[in-house]
Amino acid sequence: MSATVEMIPPGFGEPDAEDLHQADLPPVMPFATATLILIVAGGILVAAQYGRPAKLLVPTILLAVAALLLVVSTVLVLRIRPFARRVFFRVIGWGLVAYAVEAGILEFVFVYDHTPTRLLVLFTAMLTLFALDVPLMLAYSVARWQPPNAS
């Protein structure tokens, strides 16, 4: 795809204000991605023990760290000035709806399968973090490239 670089017309690919703003942004995506990795790792650890008494200490620690990282990413996003907040909140709003549906379907599977209470609580917490973290990543990925006054 390298041949495409020279085909960009003049004025269509030069750095703009949003490009210059990138260096000032906090590391939201690394924190949010780490949250997702911890949630997925915790989920795999629990699912791998299906059918026998599960050891929940490690998944619970992963969940707690994931929750902490999600709080940190959220705080980091909310402190960014200037930032395309209206775009961010619009995207995260619809993202929350979409991922609530997705997490809801998975939750339904766990409830329907009579998952033991301790496991169900852990899975529910993981799904909740998942349904919050992914919309945050989507909204931030969009808003970071938008001018602060974008609607």
Next chain:
Amino acid sequence: MTDIAIDPRIDTEPGRGQEIDPGATPPSTGGHGPPPVPSFNIVPVRALPVVAVVLIGLVVAIASNNLWALTFFHVAGGGLWTSLDLFLGLVLGPIMGSLSIPARIEFTTRFMPKMLLIMPTLVTMTLGAGFQLARHEGNLQTNYPHHGWIVASMVIVGIMAVIALGLLEPANLAVLFELKKPVPNGARIQRLMKVFIYTAGITGLLQILTILIMTFLASR
């Protein structure tokens, strides 16, 4: 996101905008400023009922524990997910790289909104039905003889999920919002599209590993 859906003409007038001759040399766009961006909807609202029908079907399949329905959702979803990823990464990506900027923009504005709905739906179908199918068949149990392979497939799916949700979907959405700007940044779109195409290719290749494991397990 209906307030983002600015122009309802999208998807109803194929070929609207610039005519592209597929046999022609990529036209020069230099010196004439940014190429025009066709109006489009970020979320193809009219496709949402189709997504709803698929998800309701999935819930019914899980609730009824119907073996055929679960297998259908898992195999059909997984097959389409893999094919799309591989097609994107290995076929469409190189083709897009050789298109002119206006052609690429026209293609992107028509293609990417659809991917925004198709990919998450296929992923939900495949994983939701797959988990239930494995539970139904007893494959999740730790005493299942090939339990290690099941865990290996979970790890691969986990890696794919992180790549898809952390890189692919954000890039998809960011491209669409960039194209909505009065003057989109071409270099940024190109960078984000590369992320999208390459990550789709990587997840496609990881899917092949999953299929190898699944077909191995199904033949035991």
